[in-house]
Amino acid sequence: xxxxxxxxxxxxxxxxxxxxxxxxxxxxxxxxxxxxxxxQQVSTNKVDLTGxxxxxxxxVRLGNKVKKIVF
Numbered sequence: 001x002x003x004x005x006x007x008x009x010x011x012x013x014x015x016x017x018x019x020x021x022x023x024x025x026x027x028x029x030x031x032x033x034x035x036x037x038x039x040q041q042v043s044t045n046k047v048d049l050t051g052x053x054x055x056x057x058x059x060v061r062l063g064n065k066v067k068k069i070v071f
Contacts, residue, residue, distance in 0.1 A: 009060070011060075014048065014049045014050045014052075014053060015047070016046060016060065016069070018042070018046065022042050022063065024041050024042070025043075025062050026039060026042070026061075027039065030059040030061070031056065031057075032059070034059075037052065037053055037058065038053065042062065054071070055071050
């Protein structure tokens with residue numbers, strides 16, 4: 001049986017997409033120095049970080065899943 005990881009996510013531009021909408025999970029975005037750039041509760045299929053995060057490399061955490069994302 002195939003199941004999708006509820007914490008799987010990817011980005012297109014500055015929009016982070018979730019194949020399965022998380023249920024009130026905390027999304028945290030950090031810059032490469034470890035400083036928090038943005039944090040919010042997520043319960044939708046996408047989050048738009050336009051105007052919040054500039055171009056660069058960021059660490060994104062949703063639940064127990066952590067990924068490096070380049071904007």
